[in-house]
Amino acid sequence: MAHSIRKVGIIGAGQMGNGIAHVCALAGMPVVINDIQAARLKDALATINGNMARQVARKRITEDDKLAALKLITTAETYDGLSDCDIVIEAAVEKEDIKRKIFTELCPALKPEALIATNSSSISITRLAAATDRPEKFIGIHFMNPVPVMELVEIIRGIATADVTFEASKEFISKLGKTIAVAEDFPAFMVNRILLPMVNEAIYTLYEGVGNVEGIDTAMRLGAHHPMGPLELADFIGLDTCLSVMQVLHEGLADSKYRPCPLLVKYVEAGWLGKKAGRGFYDYRGAKPVPTR
Numbered sequence: 001m002a003h004s005i006r007k008v009g010i011i012g013a014g015q016m017g018n019g020i021a022h023v024c025a026l027a028g029m030p031v032v033i034n035d036i037q038a039a040r041l042k043d044a045l046a047t048i049n050g051n052m053a054r055q056v057a058r059k060r061i062t063e064d065d066k067l068a069a070l071k072l073i074t075t076a077e078t079y080d081g082l083s084d085c086d087i088v089i090e091a092a093v094e095k096e097d098i099k100r101k102i103f104t105e106l107c108p109a110l111k112p113e114a115l116i117a118t119n120s121s122s123i124s125i126t127r128l129a130a131a132t133d134r135p136e137k138f139i140g141i142h143f144m145n146p147v148p149v150m151e152l153v154e155i156i157r158g159i160a161t162a163d164v165t166f167e168a169s170k171e172f173i174s175k176l177g178k179t180i181a182v183a184e185d186f187p188a189f190m191v192n193r194i195l196l197p198m199v200n201e202a203i204y205t206l207y208e209g210v211g212n213v214e215g216i217d218t219a220m221r222l223g224a225h226h227p228m229g230p231l232e233l234a235d236f237i238g239l240d241t242c243l244s245v246m247q248v249l250h251e252g253l254a255d256s257k258y259r260p261c262p263l264l265v266k267y268v269e270a271g272w273l274g275k276k277a278g279r280g281f282y283d284y285r286g287a288k289p290v291p292t293r
């Protein structure tokens, strides 16, 4: 019998966790958000409120839709608060050791039939599943940023993922109004396997002095009709996430063409993680973004 997903748990109240909570609540599903930092939970509710208000202003949803959705979102500081969820979607930082620790600690708090999904951008679903007590109920559900706007969700099965888990996940994503692309469990799946090497190459182009930040972004916006330049996009994704994805590609495929650009490493070491940190390839602290190189 198909497993029906009604209540959703989310681990990680960052850009992605907030977006996933937003779309689930608008689809009428109760959502519980958890984060290791209590302050992030408060920020999450304010961010979701603000993003929904923007949708109301643009007439994408009504004020009533917004109020009904916000009522469905609660927060929990411990995993016990996720005990009645039908699925828990992990959207914490892109670090395999952190994700594995989360799954090991989360499992005892869940009901036995609960599914677990990861929103990882690149890490092996099979390896993450092995850190749980239910690999057959584990799946990759990879949302795109910003979640309320982007139409696609990648689904990735691990080696042990059961058909019922796959079917329930597809039904859940359809309820959110998203289109599904099924990817095999290889490093970075489809979207990031293609997108992140392009972003990394743009950073090499900057590193080697072929162009400056503004030049590279203008070139790709006007010369290739990309809606955003690659460096602006890197800032938007988060440079820590970009670096983690390149490391997974480099290690997982053992091909030097995926070598993370040393300049990307340097920005991450500086804590210049992009838009979320106020500074990356652009400085966002003033009225308008200013290139940092």
Ligand SMILES: NC(=O)c1ccc[n+]([C@@H]2O[C@H](COP(=O)([O-])OP(=O)(O)OC[C@H]3O[C@@H](n4cnc5c(N)ncnc54)[C@H](O)[C@@H]3O)[C@@H](O)[C@H]2O)c1
Pocket: 011, 012, 013, 014, 015, 016, 017, 034, 035, 036, 037, 040, 091, 092, 093, 094, 095, 098, 102, 119, 120, 121, 122, 142, 143, 144, 145, 236, 237, 238, 241, 276
């Ligand atoms: N940013 C993107 O464009 C994008 C797109 C698709 C998927 N993803 C993936 O989504 C995940 C989250 O990315 P993000 O951009 O939202 O990152 P983020 O840095 O905005 O948020 C991460 C959140 O996880 C929390 N966290 C860290 N350790 C935790 C723990 N042990 N328990 C609970 N919470 C914890 C942090 O406090 C933070 O609030 C990553 O796996 C990333 O690869 C990101």
